[in-house]
Amino acid sequence: MRIRAVGTSALMIEVEDPLAWFAALDAARTDGRIDVTDIVPGARTVLLDGVPSVAALTAALRDWPPPAAASVTGDRLDIPVIFDGPDLAQVAAHVGRSPEGVVADLTGTAFRVAFGGFAPGFAYLTGLPWSIPRLESPRPRVPAGSVALAAEYAGIYPTASPGGWQLVGRTDAVLFDIDRTPPALLTPGRTVRFVIA
Structure with a gap:
């Protein structure tokens, strides 16, 4: 350390x-x-x-010894996703799967919120079964609710913003609400599953 x-x-x-x-x-x-x-x-x-x-x-x-591996906090959160992203076929080709196979892998994965960043409510989810390259050129505008993949992470854009992650789907989940406690829906350590909407 x-x-x-x-x-x-x-x-x-x-x-x-x-x-x-x-x-x-x-x-x-x-x-x-x-x-x-x-x-x-x-x-x-x-x-x-x-x-x-x-x-x-x-x-x-x-003087602290290294802690034991982190345990999951809170209940599992299911996020309904429509898997119709513009990069789904490209991701499938990259990992050697069909688009349906990619969706099966994503819905079969228990993701864990590792940390937040980039924008309020944006969480970096670990557990992705493959590594996915970022786009060569970022999009000037990614719609809010876009489910995206890059490197070893999955994430959901909480608001419309520029972005270079590969888009595989979309959700209506509200990721950040200043009137909610805590405001971020996805907090570190929480387990997240994508389910077909």
């Missing part, structure tokens, strides 16, 4: 299993063993923000 200060009240730790560290640190925050305001997992990092004493927490973290 590598630990570095970010400004005067935050730490960034580089770890092998960010979700496991997120779960362990969140539990430590809940039971009062550490004092932090926010814990934000990333692809290979965890950000601890609102740290009263960066030096004290750095020293404490150096």
Whole structure:
């Protein structure tokens, strides 16, 4: 684990299993063993923000053993998807499957929310059975609700925006609502399944 200060009240730790560290640190925050305001997992990092004493927490973290693999939090969430994306055939050709086979693989996968980013409500879902290249040129506008694949991740665009991921379907699920607690539908550690709408 590598630990570095970010400004005067935050730490960034580089770890092998960010979700496991997120779960362990969140539990430590809940039971009062550490004092932090926010814990934000990333692809290979965890950000601890609102740290009263960066030096004290750095020293404490150096003595922590690596946590056990992350367990799933919350109930499984089924996302209804219409699989009619403009890149479905291209994805199928890339992985050597029929479009129907790709849909079967996607609906048969238990995805896990690894972290959020890019836009409020956008979650990076791990568990994709293949690696999918990004588009050579991003689209200037991807419709909200587009189910997309890139590299080892699946994701759903919460709002219309530019994007370079391959589009395989669409959903009406509301991914971000400021009046909901929490506002993001897809939170780190949660299991997500795509189901045919």
